Amino acid sequence: MKIKAQVSMALNLDKCIGCHTCSITCKNAWTKRRGAEYMYFNNVETRPGVGYPKHWEDQNKWKGGWVLNNGKLELATGSKTTRLAKLFYHPQQPELKDYFEPWTYDYETLIHSKRKNHQPVARPRSLVTNERMEVTWGPNWDDDLAGGDSARSDENFKKMEEEITMDFHDIFMKYLPRLCNHCLNPACVGACPSGAIYKRDEDGVVLVSQDICRGWRHCIPSCPYKKVFYNWETNKAEKCIFCYPRVENGLPTICSETCVGRIRYMGVLFYDMDKVDEVTHTENPQDIYGKMLDVLLDPNDPAVVEEAKKQGIPDQWIAAAQDSPVYRLVKEWQIALPLHAEYRTVPMVWYIPPMSPILRRMEAQTEFPDTLSMRIPIAYMAQLLSAGNEDVIRRILRKLLDVRGYMRLRETKKSTAQYDTIYGENTLYDMFRLLSIAKYRDRFNIPTGNNVSREDKEVLQGADGFPGCEGGCFQ
Amino acid sequence: MSDFVWGGLPYIAFTFLIVGTIVRYVVSERNWTTKSSEFLDKKHAKWGEPIFHFALLCVIGGHVMGILIPQIVTESLGMSETQYHDMALMAGAPAGILLVLAFFYLMWRRFLSGSAAYLKANTSTMDKWLYFFLGITILTGITGTLSNADGAFNYRLFIGPWFRGLLYFDPQPGLMLHIPLIFKIHMLSWMTVAILFPFTRLVHCLSIPFRYLWRAPIVYRKR
Numbered sequence: 001m002k003i004k005a006q007v008s009m010a011l012n013l014d015k016c017i018g019c020h021t022c023s024i025t026c027k028n029a030w031t032k033r034r035g036a037e038y039m040y041f042n043n044v045e046t047r048p049g050v051g052y053p054k055h056w057e058d059q060n061k062w063k064g065g066w067v068l069n070n071g072k073l074e075l076a077t078g079s080k081t082t083r084l085a086k087l088f089y090h091p092q093q094p095e096l097k098d099y100f101e102p103w104t105y106d107y108e109t110l111i112h113s114k115r116k117n118h119q120p121v122a123r124p125r126s127l128v129t130n131e132r133m134e135v136t137w138g139p140n141w142d143d144d145l146a147g148g149d150s151a152r153s154d155e156n157f158k159k160m161e162e163e164i165t166m167d168f169h170d171i172f173m174k175y176l177p178r179l180c181n182h183c184l185n186p187a188c189v190g191a192c193p194s195g196a197i198y199k200r201d202e203d204g205v206v207l208v209s210q211d212i213c214r215g216w217r218h219c220i221p222s223c224p225y226k227k228v229f230y231n232w233e234t235n236k237a238e239k240c241i242f243c244y245p246r247v248e249n250g251l252p253t254i255c256s257e258t259c260v261g262r263i264r265y266m267g268v269l270f271y272d273m274d275k276v277d278e279v280t281h282t283e284n285p286q287d288i289y290g291k292m293l294d295v296l297l298d299p300n301d302p303a304v305v306e307e308a309k310k311q312g313i314p315d316q317w318i319a320a321a322q323d324s325p326v327y328r329l330v331k332e333w334q335i336a337l338p339l340h341a342e343y344r345t346v347p348m349v350w351y352i353p354p355m356s357p358i359l360r361r362m363e364a365q366t367e368f369p370d371t372l373s374m375r376i377p378i379a380y381m382a383q384l385l386s387a388g389n390e391d392v393i394r395r396i397l398r399k400l401l402d403v404r405g406y407m408r409l410r411e412t413k414k415s416t417a418q419y420d421t422i423y424g425e426n427t428l429y430d431m432f433r434l435l436s437i438a439k440y441r442d443r444f445n446i447p448t449g450n451n452v453s454r455e456d457k458e459v460l461q462g463a464d465g466f467p468g469c470e471g472g473c474f475q
Numbered sequence: 476m477s478d479f480v481w482g483g484l485p486y487i488a489f490t491f492l493i494v495g496t497i498v499r500y501v502v503s504e505r506n507w508t509t510k511s512s513e514f515l516d517k518k519h520a521k522w523g524e525p526i527f528h529f530a531l532l533c534v535i536g537g538h539v540m541g542i543l544i545p546q547i548v549t550e551s552l553g554m555s556e557t558q559y560h561d562m563a564l565m566a567g568a569p570a571g572i573l574l575v576l577a578f579f580y581l582m583w584r585r586f587l588s589g590s591a592a593y594l595k596a597n598t599s600t601m602d603k604w605l606y607f608f609l610g611i612t613i614l615t616g617i618t619g620t621l622s623n624a625d626g627a628f629n630y631r632l633f634i635g636p637w638f639r640g641l642l643y644f645d646p647q648p649g650l651m652l653h654i655p656l657i658f659k660i661h662m663l664s665w666m667t668v669a670i671l672f673p674f675t676r677l678v679h680c681l682s683i684p685f686r687y688l689w690r691a692p693i694v695y696r697k698r
Contacts, residue, residue: 080687080688081688084684084687084688087683087684088524088525088527088528088529089513089520089521089524089525090513091521093513093514093517094514095513095514095515095516095517096514096515096593128515128593128596129592129593129595129596131592185693186693189692189693189694190692190693192687192694193684193687194682194684194687195684195686195687195690195694197694198694198695198696199693199694199695199696200695200696200697200698201695201696201697201698202697202698210505211504211505212504213508214507214508214509214679214682214684215508215509215510215511215679216509216511216684217511217513217514230511230514232514232515232596232597233596234506234508235508235509235510235511235597236508
């Protein structure tokens, strides 16, 4: 057993209102620079829709993620040698127009315009070419199902057996905030010819070293979520850094911090590194989710704690893992799912599927709706979150409905026995507290400080300047 | 003067090439990159870039053979000078022509095509100087090769020994006095390119990621 700590995030889609506050704070903090204007480390997509960049889920086009080839795991973009042949031109690399061309407006004309019969207009100007441009696509062009046919060309519909009509009376939508998943088996890391991208040993954050990156661009098509970006000014790759300067200080990422819907949770997960291979080699994509849960270790298991201590994971990290909101949502209650686990990158950002209004004809008959009568088709959510396994989604929605049923009984001072026998005394109340009340301290539990032992810290501070103490003088 | 040009300037060029590159690597590895423009224009990069790089590698390989291997060696292997020249021309001329075509195609792409406005964001002033001298080097190279198709000027008796002399720190500027002008320009322009090398995107040719072939797929690193 090789225990690793992973700072992980869970998003409660039920409460996402699609306000883009996360995207904007992230952009202001990290990508408001020349060459990075088009990047959204965090973006919110309206689903169904084509997403950002356009059709990122179409892996026939981009060849993102890993595939099983006769039981052998390899990158969908091909073997190492075939990909070295793509150094000079990568056929699967997205280009600027697959995202959008960033622009500003000629605001100066509003001030300096001569007196005219008509008001001066601030016309759009490209931030890449500095020339006038027509704005024809943006990062949220299809927000709230706008933008014509964009919703109908959602990639997930192609894999669904159920026909989605998108008629006005049963049209549906939901929001999907997306960021780098800081995967356990990151395809971008596997694809980087320079070895510039790495997974941080201490907290699992996936980073691009701006020194080592040579701009070979193989990470960009390889990431199935298209969350590595090419900076056309510095000519190096950039990606979500999980706000590591904040996380290192025990603060949540800026997208989590500013989320007005309080949908984001952050905490530590322990996983068994030796078992990750098993997950990625799972034959049936629908089984990957279950195997992912097996990889996550129970931080309250004394054997795990003992082993973690032995492997040098500091006490404050163990304590944080034991009180991790993400662990509770993902493993204990099993209501959070990985996005497109079938890409085999073992993503570490989890999504709680959203409830949706029940269709009117059902509403009249029942006090609490059945999951089947919800507006968002189960089959569609299953494509996004469970590789098409509808039972998983149904089970989770049932649980979320039960929280409501339980709370209704509890608030009206009725017996909750029918739920207590299934879930135990207080489980549903705890779920209600974490999901609905969602206090700041409950949502985030990130250990401060370096993920190193006290002895190592002394060494880092310079104690090894004294001669004769190999590995520090504190043994 | 000719002593300086053929005995001193090459060492200045080598110094820039080696010391300058090391300094750049140590001081500002952060801007060491291929400076790929595929993101801004993919359409024309599709054929232009691979062909240009392939032809360039062929041409470089030809130069290594022609310059570094003395004529005595090939002759002792039973290959006469005419045979060698014919072989070099048969292999070199197509590669050279391909290189010239691809080079001009890429220059057209960068400065004149429909994507030129976008590629401007990828073209610095230093890039323009580089393209200028690289263009002269490539053009004089192909002109020299084609104008010398009959092999009247045996560069392996002049340029080859001169270059190898530089490498043994035994410069022989005298060898270069009477070579055709086109070859002289070719020499001067490659030396300029070598001087510019550490300041340009050319450094990416030292970053061919061979190590990747042996590396474990997932990299872990400590803070």
